[in-house]
Amino acid sequence: MNIVYVSSEAAPFIKTGGLADVAGSLPKAIRKKGQKISLVLPLYSQIDDKYREKMVKVKHFYVDLQWRHVYAGILKYEDDELDVYFIDNEYYFKRDGIYGYFDDGERFTFFNKAVCQMLKELDLKPDIVHANDWHTGLIPLYIKDFAKGDPYYKDIKSVFTIHNLKYQGVFDKEVLSIAGLSFEYFTTDGVEFFDKINFLKAGIVYSDALTTVSKTYAEEIRYDFYGENLQGIIRKHEHKLVGIVNGIDYDIYNPETDKNIPFNYNINNLENKKKNKLELQKLYNLPQDENIPLISIVSRLVSSKGFDLIRYILEEILKEDVQFVVLGTGEREYEDMFKMYAWKYEKKLSAHIYFNQRESHLVYAGSDIFLMPSLFEPCGISQLIAMRYGTIPVVRETGGLKDTVIPYNKYTGEGTGFSFANYNAHELLFSVKEAISLYKDKENWNNLVVQAMTAKHDWENSSIEYIKLFESLLKK
Known part of the structure; x- marks a missing residue:
């Protein structure tokens, strides 16, 4: 299979929380299982020069946001373990932080649309696009929307993972116009959320498969206490919801080899x-x-x-x-x-x-x-x-x-x-x-x-579960 994994952050390039750990290690685990997989991230100004030095510009194109024609550069990071693509636009990503700006809705709309255009621009032709959390929630919708007018997108399946339902990406409905998406999507069963647009909800509704990061959480979010006002739409789409528990990267977290601790140890040397x-x-x-x-x-x-x-x-x-x-x-x-x-x-x-x-x-x-x-x-x-x-x-x-x-x-x-x-x-x-x-x-x-x-908590079993999920989508 050919998989494109999209995240707003990934270790070691840029990290604010657990999402970066997952995005930094799960694609590598899937690659080790013999699958072709690429990672796509925004090119934030905080990304260290030691990574930038290994990037090569492969293309640029323009993304239409309302009346504007916005530049999107694509840089490829040369790495033995994984192909990593960065989407470059200094207006959106050259900031002091990576989240928390008044125009986050517009910034990540640009990122989502640029990712979907990039698939065709570079002719990546993935079988699966795997999006994560609200920052990439419009990707499943864009793939469905693009497929209406372009057969290139017709067979691409999307998977959307909720890492934390609390953070949803809720913005004024004008963002839908900026995105170039029809207001036919602005319904209770679509992206509408208390008269605003909800990026996470878009991912839930328009993805072909929906996952979250543990089996118990997949059960909990169907009900009011954990559902963060989305329990109704989650129950409507529960037929495509599965819980796959996260792992950790055993190369990074290994007391036997960890260079961050003064004394290495294992079970025989406590x-x-x-x-x-x-x-x-x-x-x-x-x-x-x-x-x-x-x-x-x-x-x-x-x-x-x-x-x-x-x-x-x-x-x-x-x-x-x-x-x-x-x-x-x-x-x-x-x-x-x-x-x-x-x-x-x-x-x-x-x-x-x-x-x-x-x-x-x-x-x-x-x-x-x-x-x-x-x-x-x-x-x-x-x-x-x-x-x-x-x-x-x-x-x-x-x-x-x-x-x-x-x-x-x-x-x-x-x-x-x-x-x-x-x-x-x-x-x-x-x-x-x-x-x-x-x-x-x-x-x-x-x-x-x-x-x-x-106890085994690496990505071995979880990566196999993701691959089985991807394969099941391609049979449909």
């Missing part, structure tokens, strides 16, 4: 994990003690990640014989909360209100227990990284957290972490105390660490 703990304690000005349970959080500090629960019980946790480290930025109230407790319990809690990729690897490697009590979590990558590094996750049973963390069974010893069901602070506290209690039982704790480290 003593080095303790050495990393001592390094982490030293770096974050905590008393060095390899035997004290060290709890960590690496996260955006936002309400959906469960910080309201943590607020209620943090003092109780800190009264236990533990240490606690936090790495991340977010909403002011949670940043201030951790700063206050770091001041009050300076020998126990170290809060770092910034994000640093290298430090995050040391936090995963050097801590014992990882906290992730999310209100909702489409898939989650942090718990997968934590398990890979032998740091035991404590999670709420929602979305991908439920699908990837097997709760510890004290009778059989099975499991890869601890979990609780209800969005309740004391259920979280009970789970944390259960983890702290097991930590004191070295033999059973080490067995749990080994089980977490050997």
